[in-house]
Amino acid sequence: MARESTCQFAILGMLCREPMSGYDLRGAIERSVGHFWQESYGNLYPTLERMGEEGLVELDREEHSRGGRVRKVYRVTASGRKALAEWLRRPVLPHVERNELLLKLFFGAQVGPEDSLAHVERSRAEAEGLLAALRLIDEEVRHSREGHPELPYLHLSIRAGLLGLEAHLRWCDEARDAFQRLARTKVSTKKRENDERSSG
Incomplete structure (x- = not known):
């Protein structure tokens, strides 16, 4: 599987730990897997929306800030957990390093x-x-x-x-x-x- 398409599995793995917003996901990825896995943050939000359409994640709640902005917090669905488990069991594809x-x-x-x-x-x-x-x-x-x-x-x-x-x-x-x-x-x-x- 190409590196870009694994973004959804990084998101699913993080959401299995607790519900998060897109902003929370960015921070969680940086603080945990960031030393060996980088995600394009421009790709994170569209991927999260697509995963919602596919039923892999769903809206947990909306939080309104003082500035009027809406913060969407997502949680993983049963379908999302199943998709993550299937991906985790697949063989790891060979990695070609670009140094x-x-x-x-x-x-x-x-x-x-x-x-x-x-x-x-x-x-x-x-x-x-x-x-x-x-x-x-x-x-x-x-x-x-x-x-x-x-x-x-x-x-x-x-x-x-x-x-x-x-x-x-x-x-x-x-x-x-x-x-x-x-x-x-x-x-x-x-x-x-x-x-x-x-x-x-």
Whole structure:
């Protein structure tokens, strides 16, 4: 199944936990599965409306804000739970990763080690921030869901993210060392060429 069409299953999974509005769903996705699953928020609201038409979700209630805006809160239906369960039992399709950082490093010899090193440093800083945030999420989930049957499932998905980020940070350190050595070699080679030209 294509990535775009899984939006409805992310929504169904979240609504199985509790009724939510589209805004609530955005926040829940960001705080829980956001470290490994991203949804287009422009796609979320139309998908939610379509799911209502298909009977997968239904309106739980409408809440009126002071500004006059109506907040629609949805809940999952029996048909929605059945559709989610069927999807959860299907084999996972092979995932082809699109990693712009690795693509740029693969062709990095065209510009030199300094540019590649800068990409690695930015990626490392970003990974450090994500790791810190995910550790807080892990701690919050373990405390708030202690004894809950969902906890092993939630913890394993978070654990995969933690281990992946820790491995990425180790790789960044190796890449940094490699590019720093390349940069020093480049400077040394350039100096030797300049010395040779001067003496010639």
